[in-house]
Amino acid sequence: MRRFTAEYLETTRAGMWDDSRAALADLALDSRERVLDVGAGTGELTQVLRAETPGEVLALDADRELLEHVDPPRALGDATRLPFRSGAFDLVVCQALLVNLPDPVGALEEFARVSRDRVAVIEPDNSTVTVESTVEGEAVLAKRARSLYFDGVDTDVTMGEASDLFAAAGLDVLGVSRYDHQRITEPPYSEQALESIRRKASGAGIETNRETILAGETTPDEFDDLRSQWRAIGREAIEQLQDGSYQRTETIPFYVTVATL
Ligand SMILES: C[S@@+](CC[C@H](N)C(=O)[O-])C[C@H]1O[C@@H](n2cnc3c(N)ncnc32)[C@H](O)[C@@H]1O
Missing domain, CATH: 3.40.50.150 (Vaccinia Virus protein VP39)
Structure with missing residues (x-):
């Protein structure tokens, strides 16, 4: 389960x-x-x-x-x-x-x-989830991560x-x-939003999905590449948080x- x-x-x-x-x-x-x-x-x-x-x-x-x-x-x-x-x-x-x-x-x-x-x-x-973000590349990377995750799950998460x-x-x-x-992230940022961005920047967020992603077509090297791109997006988001310009909307x-x- x-x-x-x-x-x-x-x-x-x-x-x-x-x-x-x-x-x-x-x-x-x-x-x-x-x-x-x-x-x-x-x-x-x-x-x-x-x-x-x-x-x-x-x-x-x-x-x-x-x-x-x-x-x-x-x-x-x-x-x-x-x-x-x-x-x-x-x-x-x-x-x-x-x-x-x-x-x-x-x-x-x-x-x-x-x-x-x-x-x-x-x-x-989950296949039609969309992300809009002030961090360039976040939407594309989120889509890629979702698609690799779907490859590794054995139930119909796109139902x-x-x-x-x-x-x-x-x-x-x-x-x-x-x-x-x-799910909208904008100023004033909630503690949960800040924690989620910190987890993105540290790689902890994507790490929780490692096992599932590796159960699909993704190789460990490809996962590490995804994780480092994910962390870079997280670091950019933290910079934008500091001047209050970070905004993200996820629609499920x-x-x-x-x-x-
Ligand atoms: C994604 S969560 C959804 C929780 C809640 N319905 C919501 O939307 O916030 C899926 C839930 O189903 C429960 N679950 C998974 N398999 C189950 C099963 N065979 N029988 C009962 N509950 C199950 C999990 O423990 C988890 O709480």
Whole structure:
């Protein structure tokens, strides 16, 4: 199972859904009685669901440490073998879970078993992420690093819209909507943004992906070359930070695919 740190989830989800809850309309959150958020991590989506629905929202994850960041009710469990009776929820939802699973259709079938009304999945298409930056070359290098990373992963991290998977799981799609999550770095810089740029300049950021990138076509020498270019971009970003001119916008498209049962 691919592991995530609480810090990564909390920072990458900051502000997510703040101004675009219309993309969640097909979930009919205002009339839900019992919702299950599968692969909830630190509960970033769980909080949004709890704010929008009058019903109870249960967070489930296979990682005990991440779950400790979520207020109860919460449950430890596996998305492909949910520890609930059939029809126990009127909505089962996940965010950025299926892109990490080797058998996403198996998980969807399990979602359909424990839901009596709707299944919704919110998944990114990481192949169409865009970066704009005041540091020349950052966007191109980020794209290259992503592409080398995709070569090394064994799950579909470019999933986005999940209609084909729904069909394979025997689910009828009610609707698909898109939400572009923007992560903006600009003055005044947050402590998290500063830390992320420091990790870029030291090489620590790209280093966490070394194993995955090397599992693809990339040779160790090519990885070292990528890492030194990454560090140079980080150093240039730090220089721009000092006069407040550094700006970066990353846009990650998320697709919300919803089925009625
Ligand atoms: C990218 S994180 C998404 C977390 C959260 N949904 C969000 O968007 O902030 C993927 C989550 O799925 C969990 N996960 C991975 N495989 C799982 C499985 N088989 N069953 C349950 N959770 C799983 C991970 O522990 C992690 O918390």
